[in-house]
Amino acid sequence: MESLSMEMPRVGVSQVLLHPDRRVGADMARWRSSGGGAALARAIQNPAAVLAEVKQADLRGLGGSGFPAWRKWEFVAAEAPKPDKYLIVNGNEDEPGTFKDRVLLEETPHQVIEGAVVTALAIGVNRVVFYTNPDLTRSLAAMKAAIEQWQASDLLAQASTALGRPMELQLLPGSGHYIGGEETASMEWVEGRFPFPRGKPPYPAQAGVHGCPTLINNVETIANVPHIVAQGAAWFRALGIGVGTGTKLYSLSGDVLHPGVFELPMGTPLRELIYTHGGGLLSGKPLKAVFTGGPSSTLLTPVDLDVAMDFDSLRARGANLGTGAMIVISEGTGIVKRVAEYERFFAHSSCGQCNSCKVGTATMSRLLDRIDTGCGTATDLTTLKNLCTMLPGSGRCHLINGAVQLLDSAFHHFPDEFKQALH
Amino acid sequence: MTTSNTTATESGQTPDVALTINGLAVNAHPGMSLVEAAWHGGVPQVTSVGCLEGVCGSCRVMLRRGKEVTVGLACQTFVEDNIEVVFMPPASAPQHHYEISDFKDGWDIHARFHKIFPEASRCRHCHGCDKACPKGITVENGVALAAAGRYREAGEAFFECVMCELCDAACPELIAPAHVGLFSRRVTAHFHLRPPNLIHRLEELRQERMETCRDEDNKK
Amino acid sequence: MSNGIPLAEALARYRADTDLAPPPALTDIDALLNAYHPDHLRDSVTKLAVGANAGDNCQRELAGLLQAEAFIDEADLAGAPVTDIDVLVIGGGGAGCAAALAAAENGARVLLATKLRLGDSNTVMAEGGIQAAIEPDDSIQRHIQDTLRGGHHLGDPALVSALAGDGPEVLHWLISQGMQFDQTPSGDLHTRRAGGMSTPRLVHCRDYTGLEMMRVLREAVIQHRSIEVWEQSPAVELLSNEVGQKCVGAVLTSLLDGQLRIVRTRSVILATGGLGRLHLNGFPTSNHLGATGDGLVLAYRIGARLCELDSFQYHPTGLAHPSHLAGKLVTEGVRAAGALLINGLGQRFIDELQPRDVVCAAILRECSEGRGVRVDDQHAGVWLDTPRLERANPGILEQQFTSLMTRTHVAGIDPRREPLLVHPTLHYQNGGAVIDVNGATTVPGLYAVGEVAGGIHGRNRLMGNALLEIISFGRRAGVAATADRDRGPKKVTLEHVNNLRRALTLAGMPMTQRAPQVLPAYAAGGIWNR
Numbered sequence A: 001m002e003s004l005s006m007e008m009p010r011v012g013v014s015q016v017l018l019h020p021d022r023r024v025g026a027d028m029a030r031w032r033s034s035g036g037g038a039a040l041a042r043a044i045q046n047p048a049a050v051l052a053e054v055k056q057a058d059l060r061g062l063g064g065s066g067f068p069a070w071r072k073w074e075f076v077a078a079e080a081p082k083p084d085k086y087l088i089v090n091g092n093e094d095e096p097g098t099f100k101d102r103v104l105l106e107e108t109p110h111q112v113i114e115g116a117v118v119t120a121l122a123i124g125v126n127r128v129v130f131y132t133n134p135d136l137t138r139s140l141a142a143m144k145a146a147i148e149q150w151q152a153s154d155l156l157a158q159a160s161t162a163l164g165r166p167m168e169l170q171l172l173p174g175s176g177h178y179i180g181g182e183e184t185a186s187m188e189w190v191e192g193r194f195p196f197p198r199g200k201p202p203y204p205a206q207a208g209v210h211g212c213p214t215l216i217n218n219v220e221t222i223a224n225v226p227h228i229v230a231q232g233a234a235w236f237r238a239l240g241i242g243v244g245t246g247t248k249l250y251s252l253s254g255d256v257l258h259p260g261v262f263e264l265p266m267g268t269p270l271r272e273l274i275y276t277h278g279g280g281l282l283s284g285k286p287l288k289a290v291f292t293g294g295p296s297s298t299l300l301t302p303v304d305l306d307v308a309m310d311f312d313s314l315r316a317r318g319a320n321l322g323t324g325a326m327i328v329i330s331e332g333t334g335i336v337k338r339v340a341e342y343e344r345f346f347a348h349s350s351c352g353q354c355n356s357c358k359v360g361t362a363t364m365s366r367l368l369d370r371i372d373t374g375c376g377t378a379t380d381l382t383t384l385k386n387l388c389t390m391l392p393g394s395g396r397c398h399l400i401n402g403a404v405q406l407l408d409s410a411f412h413h414f415p416d417e418f419k420q421a422l423h
Numbered sequence B: 001m002t003t004s005n006t007t008a009t010e011s012g013q014t015p016d017v018a019l020t021i022n023g024l025a026v027n028a029h030p031g032m033s034l035v036e037a038a039w040h041g042g043v044p045q046v047t048s049v050g051c052l053e054g055v056c057g058s059c060r061v062m063l064r065r066g067k068e069v070t071v072g073l074a075c076q077t078f079v080e081d082n083i084e085v086v087f088m089p090p091a092s093a094p095q096h097h098y099e100i101s102d103f104k105d106g107w108d109i110h111a112r113f114h115k116i117f118p119e120a121s122r123c124r125h126c127h128g129c130d131k132a133c134p135k136g137i138t139v140e141n142g143v144a145l146a147a148a149g150r151y152r153e154a155g156e157a158f159f160e161c162v163m164c165e166l167c168d169a170a171c172p173e174l175i176a177p178a179h180v181g182l183f184s185r186r187v188t189a190h191f192h193l194r195p196p197n198l199i200h201r202l203e204e205l206r207q208e209r210m211e212t213c214r215d216e217d218n219k220k
Numbered sequence C: 001m002s003n004g005i006p007l008a009e010a011l012a013r014y015r016a017d018t019d020l021a022p023p024p025a026l027t028d029i030d031a032l033l034n035a036y037h038p039d040h041l042r043d044s045v046t047k048l049a050v051g052a053n054a055g056d057n058c059q060r061e062l063a064g065l066l067q068a069e070a071f072i073d074e075a076d077l078a079g080a081p082v083t084d085i086d087v088l089v090i091g092g093g094g095a096g097c098a099a100a101l102a103a104a105e106n107g108a109r110v111l112l113a114t115k116l117r118l119g120d121s122n123t124v125m126a127e128g129g130i131q132a133a134i135e136p137d138d139s140i141q142r143h144i145q146d147t148l149r150g151g152h153h154l155g156d157p158a159l160v161s162a163l164a165g166d167g168p169e170v171l172h173w174l175i176s177q178g179m180q181f182d183q184t185p186s187g188d189l190h191t192r193r194a195g196g197m198s199t200p201r202l203v204h205c206r207d208y209t210g211l212e213m214m215r216v217l218r219e220a221v222i223q224h225r226s227i228e229v230w231e232q233s234p235a236v237e238l239l240s241n242e243v244g245q246k247c248v249g250a251v252l253t254s255l256l257d258g259q260l261r262i263v264r265t266r267s268v269i270l271a272t273g274g275l276g277r278l279h280l281n282g283f284p285t286s287n288h289l290g291a292t293g294d295g296l297v298l299a300y301r302i303g304a305r306l307c308e309l310d311s312f313q314y315h316p317t318g319l320a321h322p323s324h325l326a327g328k329l330v331t332e333g334v335r336a337a338g339a340l341l342i343n344g345l346g347q348r349f350i351d352e353l354q355p356r357d358v359v360c361a362a363i364l365r366e367c368s369e370g371r372g373v374r375v376d377d378q379h380a381g382v383w384l385d386t387p388r389l390e391r392a393n394p395g396i397l398e399q400q401f402t403s404l405m406t407r408t409h410v411a412g413i414d415p416r417r418e419p420l421l422v423h424p425t426l427h428y429q430n431g432g433a434v435i436d437v438n439g440a441t442t443v444p445g446l447y448a449v450g451e452v453a454g455g456i457h458g459r460n461r462l463m464g465n466a467l468l469e470i471i472s473f474g475r476r477a478g479v480a481a482t483a484d485r486d487r488g489p490k491k492v493t494l495e496h497v498n499n500l501r502r503a504l505t506l507a508g509m510p511m512t513q514r515a516p517q518v519l520p521a522y523a524a525g526g527i528w529n530r
Ligand SMILES: Cc1cc2nc3c(=O)[nH]c(=O)nc-3n(C[C@H](O)[C@H](O)[C@H](O)COP(=O)(O)OP(=O)(O)OC[C@H]3O[C@@H](n4cnc5c(N)ncnc54)[C@H](O)[C@@H]3O)c2cc1C
Pocket: C090, C091, C092, C093, C094, C095, C096, C113, C114, C115, C116, C117, C119, C120, C121, C122, C123, C124, C125, C126, C127, C128, C129, C130, C131, C210, C233, C234, C235, C236, C271, C272, C273, C274, C286, C287, C288, C290, C291, C292, C294, C295, C329, C427, C428, C449, C450, C451, C452, C463, C464, C465, C466, C467, C468, C470, C516, C518
């Protein structure tokens, strides 16, 4: 996965996060010389203004949910430290088709750290955890070097002074489990246990890591913060198209000529991503479908080519932007096989706490494998459909819902393919 | 005096429990098991059924009540209003292989166990197996005992196991607890059950046979 | 059965603490049996018209199936996938697993095809135990005598001595496969004495002997390199050579997709178990869902001789309530421990420790003469007075009858406080395919082992001999089937089916019914009314 993202060309029209000036790796001097640190300076001047600016900007959570970032910030800001407050910068990134956070961590570690420190100041956090996929060795190395540079520099000291207590930065490789990316699961891991999602309530904002108020945001969400603070909410909003605000890192993969991470205005139409930036489909084949969001979401089909890829427009279509991953498949690719592969991934990832999720995903995966290999029966198909109505909402976390949504959507768009594959 | 015996008198009346089985709406009598309800409601293809008394482990279902989804045995679960039931497909073939006749003595059994069930020492303590077990077996603890080489105790924990393999399906580490349990029980008998009364009788019979052979040889 | 004391009334009348008069003296056992035992009911028996047993008595419904049209025709087999294998075992209960393992140990490639799930069988439900003469004061000879006497001297002495002689070695083999048994403090195998035994001989694993046996054998089969298992794959026909006189394979179908498959082989071992689920004479049954007598039908059609087709074991105390346990056993041990049988008028009517067939007939008499407890138009029974037993021996039910307590607990019934409603239940098929000591039937290439085979138990089986039989004869057949290894079948045909059709037509018999039944009608998507 890592080498894939490295070899991929990356282009963009509105390059903010991936602007060439910022892609300097763990080189603090170069980062500062191109304006790095300006946002922190402003935040130190006036920490209270940060939240308001982010709210104005309508920054969304870019880890998949699209939940307004400022809402969570407000909750955490309102809580008193017990005795600490935590920020987890979520870079677990382990879904098929999503490979954006690793680029930010590896190539712009200082941008991510600045975003985190500014956020921490804004809501009174004293412990920042950079929670990173353990298999991404280059991301880890860059972050390690960058954090050491911060600890040695005056920046962190200034932030601590402004906060009124020492601010600690910690790099924590994750567990290697996809489920570790779920917010409460990451907290278990930070506390040193297997990343099992926790039940809610209590919500992380009240009692997260070690019972302390905890904010968790995605790497990309955090990386946007310095720019909003430095250039203002109006500038940020103007970057997007239509209802979208800011930019989005789309992870494009599958049967396209140029797969890669593309930073485009939030709300860019699917067509533009695939045909303009992605160079169209391989061998000029027609488009069949797009798995969105790292496959835990609904499918898009050619009729959706002009839909704006922002959270709200896609939701209005009954789809999801998710992490902005778009896995393109061309005519001739079997849907059943793809769905079977992804369900296998979910079955493999289920943490096991909920029988419904573990048994449900494993059963779906097995039945799909059977259907895909020509051994499936009509009963198998009925069982799959029945599971789709039975399972949603039955788990402690969203994994099971994503797994069902994907299958449900595949049934909806390609009913015949499942029937034809039957024994 | 008896609540349960009284329901029998009423069960001749119109069905009044409405539920869904394999996607079909079914009306059933109170007190019916899910298997009875499925057959009563004409649900086709309900053939993962065997003993009808909870000992064969065939009739595995997933069951939704409100938001909660659980697993269980259909012949041991009774109809309730508005529940959704899905009969599960047959379990997949086991992933662990051994033949007990390959075990020559018990001294290397610990090493062998971990070779056959390498996952057993990776239990993540999710309790999925315990929650899944329709017999209330302390599966997780059984696995831990086996991984620690305490096969007799582990096997004892699985005494009431009916081979439904729901724990196997529930285990994210693919430990196959049901088979760990059976392994533990089997090696305990294979290496340690040496009953004097049986051994004595076997030896008597062996000698009798030798004598008959000798007699026959002598005749020749 | 529509008359009788209504349940509520009978309940109101029931007291666990009244003094009961002893039952009336039993004057004429034969008259009782002749009048009420299902085997003796005039309408229940007919004579077979065609086949190897033409002229013999046979239970009427079974006769219908034995003389029925086949499911498949030559035409249905076009394009069916073919599998070649050394030995085909049909049936995944204890007998089938033992046979498969023995054949595999002897170098054969084995296919074990079973109707439902592997291990889903009558074997798994056996509670009591398995007989083997291992105690110092017991002997193989005594085991033989007891078995023959129990079967009213109608069992085949050669088979019985093979069975009894194998007992100790069968236990040895089961232990080496990993089966556990209860032990005495000094490490001996614990034995019990049960009906028909002159000395303690019943070896057991608490009251889960069949479950322990089945799960161990199932695991051994699944794990064996040379055994392939096909589940949900009932056999619907055997295959014969071009003259229809040697068994050379079978046709299997799939309950999942209905696909027919042909298996060509050197020998077929039938281990399909009993027929309780045919609900003969309208009786409930203690048997598992797959016990529909398919093996008898297949064997008869290919020309095998059967025996004792009019003799079945009805267990006196099957549960009549709750409905989901209808027909399920309350072990004889409860009566042995002192539980009484009481009719709807609150009276004892029979000495509870009489042989099974006698107790059975007495219960049926009470029900048909209006002294039973009436549940509804179809269901009636008598009380098994467990509360009285508990009063006399506090704690006995919990301690000695765990399995009964667990099963009733699930249904919300407490046998310590309420009596159990019981009715005789169809339990065991005494006869079956005629075999020799190797399990070979009268048709070359075809073996039959376990409940589907006959000749050992005469007209009455002793508790614990069935579990012994399935291992003893299962292994014998597995070895024998591997021994006669020829080059395999030249031709596989359905000629035997045509032979039977000819005979049926000549006898003027209708061919409207098809057999084997494979599943009871209610399980195939029909209405469940037992
Ligand atoms: C409740 C109960 C308690 C018992 N207790 C005792 C006891 O304590 N001691 C004792 O010795 N005996 C006992 N018995 C009797 C004994 O358990 C059985 O007689 C014996 O286990 C039969 O073994 P089997 O392998 O022949 O048949 P089963 O174990 O019934 O196995 C037959 C198998 O064949 C399969 N089959 C059937 N038809 C087909 C087909 N067409 N194609 C493919 N497969 C098919 C079935 O699904 C099943 O898996 C008891 C029986 C019952 C029902």
